[in-house]
Amino acid sequence: MARPLATFLRSSTFRLSLFYVALFFLSVGALLAFIYVQAIATIDRETEQGTMVDAAALIQEYSAQGIAGLIDAVEDRVAPDRAGEGLYLLEDEDGAPLAANIHAWPNAEPDARGWIAFTVDRDDGPHQARGQTYALKDGSKLLVARDLRARLDFQGLMLDALYYASALTLVLGVGGGLLISRRMLNRLGAINRAAERIMTGDLTHRIATSGSNDEFDRLSDALNAMLEEIRRLMSGMRTVTDNIAHDLRSPLTRMKGRLEMLLREAPDSEAQRLAIERTIGDADQLLATFTALLSIADAESGSARATMTALDLGALAADIVDLYGPAAEERMIAMLYDEGQGTVVGSRQLLFQALANLVDNAIKNTPDGGTISLAVERRAGEVRLVVADTGTGIPEPDRDRVLEPFVRLDNSRSTPGSGLGLALVAAIARLHGAKIELSDNRPGLSVSLVFPSAG
Ligand SMILES: Nc1ncnc2c1ncn2[C@@H]1O[C@H](COP(=O)(O)OP(=O)(O)OP(=O)(O)O)[C@@H](O)[C@H]1O
Ligand SMILES: [Mg+2]
Numbered sequence: 001m002a003r004p005l006a007t008f009l010r011s012s013t014f015r016l017s018l019f020y021v022a023l024f025f026l027s028v029g030a031l032l033a034f035i036y037v038q039a040i041a042t043i044d045r046e047t048e049q050g051t052m053v054d055a056a057a058l059i060q061e062y063s064a065q066g067i068a069g070l071i072d073a074v075e076d077r078v079a080p081d082r083a084g085e086g087l088y089l090l091e092d093e094d095g096a097p098l099a100a101n102i103h104a105w106p107n108a109e110p111d112a113r114g115w116i117a118f119t120v121d122r123d124d125g126p127h128q129a130r131g132q133t134y135a136l137k138d139g140s141k142l143l144v145a146r147d148l149r150a151r152l153d154f155q156g157l158m159l160d161a162l163y164y165a166s167a168l169t170l171v172l173g174v175g176g177g178l179l180i181s182r183r184m185l186n187r188l189g190a191i192n193r194a195a196e197r198i199m200t201g202d203l204t205h206r207i208a209t210s211g212s213n214d215e216f217d218r219l220s221d222a223l224n225a226m227l228e229e230i231r232r233l234m235s236g237m238r239t240v241t242d243n244i245a246h247d248l249r250s251p252l253t254r255m256k257g258r259l260e261m262l263l264r265e266a267p268d269s270e271a272q273r274l275a276i277e278r279t280i281g282d283a284d285q286l287l288a289t290f291t292a293l294l295s296i297a298d299a300e301s302g303s304a305r306a307t308m309t310a311l312d313l314g315a316l317a318a319d320i321v322d323l324y325g326p327a328a329e330e331r332m333i334a335m336l337y338d339e340g341q342g343t344v345v346g347s348r349q350l351l352f353q354a355l356a357n358l359v360d361n362a363i364k365n366t367p368d369g370g371t372i373s374l375a376v377e378r379r380a381g382e383v384r385l386v387v388a389d390t391g392t393g394i395p396e397p398d399r400d401r402v403l404e405p406f407v408r409l410d411n412s413r414s415t416p417g418s419g420l421g422l423a424l425v426a427a428i429a430r431l432h433g434a435k436i437e438l439s440d441n442r443p444g445l446s447v448s449l450v451f452p453s454a455g
Helices: 002-010 012-078 149-199 215-264 270-301 303-307 313-330 348-365 421-431
Strands: 086-091 097-100 115-122 125-135 141-147 309-312 334-338 343-346 371-379 382-389 435-440 445-452
Touching (some): 012 086, 012 097, 012 141, 309 313, 313 371, 313 382, 343 445, 348 371
Antiparallel strands (some): 086 097, 086 141, 115 125, 309 343
16 A cells, blocks of 8 residues: 555655645735735734824824813713723823723823824723824823733734635645546556556557546547557558468478378489478478468467466476476487476366477577476465576576577577577567566576466
8 A cells, every 4th residue: 555655655746746835825915915914014004094083183282272272172082971992081281090991001101203103001901002292282181092902812813714715725726636637647657557568468458548638538449549549550461470370381381291191202313302402491480480470479469368368377387297207308308397386277178389489499509418497486476487408598798688589699690490490489578478588597498488377
């Protein structure tokens, strides 16, 4: 479970959505912060202006009506039925209150613009306030201020809203991002799985589309069209190769038959006999090549899939040892097989052919008195079939190349063969989902076919 999660977190869709979530979060945050700062500034400005207009009206009253008029005006404002945010304190020159809803002159220094910030005790506890003080001509002092409780409450509400909105944005953003990237990854995963299935040889498989005609559908359609074209070309080529091999086989067989007849009817000279024998040998070689080509085409077409069953590679190897034992013995090559067991799902006929090709190569490339060892090992979900010899071996740089059709190394020029044996082994391995590994047996070659185990 850990691996798919890690893969998911490393995926570019997830990173992209994470990036968008961050961007989204930052822009929403910036927008909210802007609204917050603007709202607070507006309220502050209005409170300030309200205070100043109120104070100007009172000073005006004082100029027109004197201290008595001012006392009336302040008393009017502090009347219980008008109690609002306005705070007032009018004191005479001795500091005795003349009219007020604040009980004591605040002990605060005015700022550069003449504003003082202070705390007043009200019924429900201390409130913050802000206002201006005025020294009047007759020695009395006036304080006009505003209770900031409502403004601070509003600020608290705004801040709460800001936090909740940010948290919600983050949750929605991350949730949405996860959902979107999961969806994208699922679609990509489906395409990937289809591609893997096609690569194992099922060229008729197609990528499913969702029917929404989105980018993924269009990508799938394009890939499907490409696959169809490849399948068409390949089946065309296969038909041509198959037909050539097929059609040439019959006349070749007839030619060989006639040559054999000629040989039996006692040729005129030894030279003629030798020529006929060599021609028969060439015809055999050609027939073997055609047969091998047809077998490769057959393995690659995947038609053998229908007849695959669970079978024991150990038993198959034992049969091969029986079959090739005499040929090896003739050249004093020891054929060792340490009986093993390993079940795979496969075509018995093709696997037999592959193993025969490997043993045939080993015998051809091992000097008299050498050793060929076979082994079937089962470990951690795989079955390993190994054919190792003490022959000439294949140099590292040639090990991939020899798996291709018609590739024969220089030291094999003198032995008969068409260079198709390993190509057929490779095609059969591919059909069975097996890996083919060539390694140094010091001396000699070791070929391993690694199959997925079938239990
Ligand atoms: N066991 C081996 N030791 C050394 N060289 C090998 C061995 N098996 C294969 N080779 C080299 O790889 C080449 C390709 O092998 P492959 O089986 O495809 O062709 P071939 O044996 O020459 O011909 P064919 O198998 O068609 O009769 C061989 O020509 C040989 O040079
Ligand atoms: Mg061979």
